Amino acid sequence: GNSVTQMEGPVTLSEEAFLTINCTYTATGYPSLFWYVQYPGEGLQLLLKATKADDKGSNKGFEATYRKETTSFHLEKGSVQVSDSAVYFCALTASTGNQFYFGTGTSLTVIP
Amino acid sequence: NAGVMQNPRHLVRRRGQEARLRCSPVKGHSHVYWYRQLPEEGLKFMVYLQKENIIDESGMPKERFSAEFPKEGPSILRIQQVVRGDSAAYFCASSPPGARDIQYFGAGTRLSVL
Numbered sequence: 020g021n022s023v024t025q026m027e028g029p030v031t032l033s034e035e036a037f038l039t040i041n042c043t044y045t046a047t048g049y050p051s052l053f054w055y056v057q058y059p060g061e062g063l064q065l066l067l068k069a070t071k072a073d074d075k076g077s078n079k080g081f082e083a084t085y086r087k088e089t090t091s092f093h094l095e096k097g098s099v100q101v102s103d104s105a106v107y108f109c110a111l112t113a114s115t116g117n118q119f120y121f122g123t124g125t126s127l128t129v130i131p
Numbered sequence: 132n133a134g135v136m137q138n139p140r141h142l143v144r145r146r147g148q149e150a151r152l153r154c155s156p157v158k159g160h161s162h163v164y165w166y167r168q169l170p171e172e173g174l175k176f177m178v179y180l181q182k183e184n185i186i187d188e189s190g191m192p193k194e195r196f197s198a199e200f201p202k203e204g205p206s207i208l209r210i211q212q213v214v215r216g217d218s219a220a221y222f223c224a225s226s227p228p229g230a231r232d233i234q235y236f237g238a239g240t241r242l243s244v245l
Contacts, residue, residue, distance in 0.1 A: 023173070051232050062135060062222065062236035063174075070232075108173065112232050117187045118164070118176035119224075119234060 025122030042109035050111040052092040137237035156225030
């Protein structure tokens with residue numbers, strides 16, 4: 020079946036620190052992989068995506084590389100800001116089917 | 132946020148009452164999805180609808196839950212005879228025709244059952 024496992028939080032970092040949030044997946048076929056971000060009181064917003072092996076998704080300084088050999092899609096950012104404080108969700112959608120499969124979310128707090 | 136509107140944002144019901152959750156998709160989007168997030172868990176797919184049709188309801192509980200997306204008006208997720216275990220955040224997402232892998236999410240409805 021399809022599933023996503025992501026690093027448990029909460030994560031607290033100082034401003035300008037390096038961020039990694041781990042995400043691994045199990046899927047049949049060739050899934051597309053996503054990171055969504057949820058700011059307080061808002062819905063989920065697409066942060067970045069990758070649709071095939073070795074693709075790198077990037078947006079707003081965040082990036083993640085689709086690694087088929089390790090079934091991973093870790094999220095990284097070189098220097099976090101206070102405004103990056105949010106909950107981050109890793110997700111996949113299978114090559115067939117209609118739904119997204121989400122991880123449990125990782126809460127990130129960045130302190131000045 | 133791409134404009135999916137959900138209401139109410141918070142809903143409190145007593146056991147046995149009905150809960151009705153509304154979702155207006157992004158203008159022009161014809162696909163709607165409902166997800167449920169239980170405490171300490173990720174979002175779980177419930178149902179996928181197109182206008183007037185249920186396409187995939189594999190994640191819907193077999194009893195008490197129903198969903199519709201009429202030709203006019205918002206999509207409705209209905210929970211009859213709510214129980215405490217229904218307390219959760221319910222998210223709606225929409226996608227445009229031909230691009231089902233991009234889903235835009237609403238802010239969610241938080242249902243509390245007393």
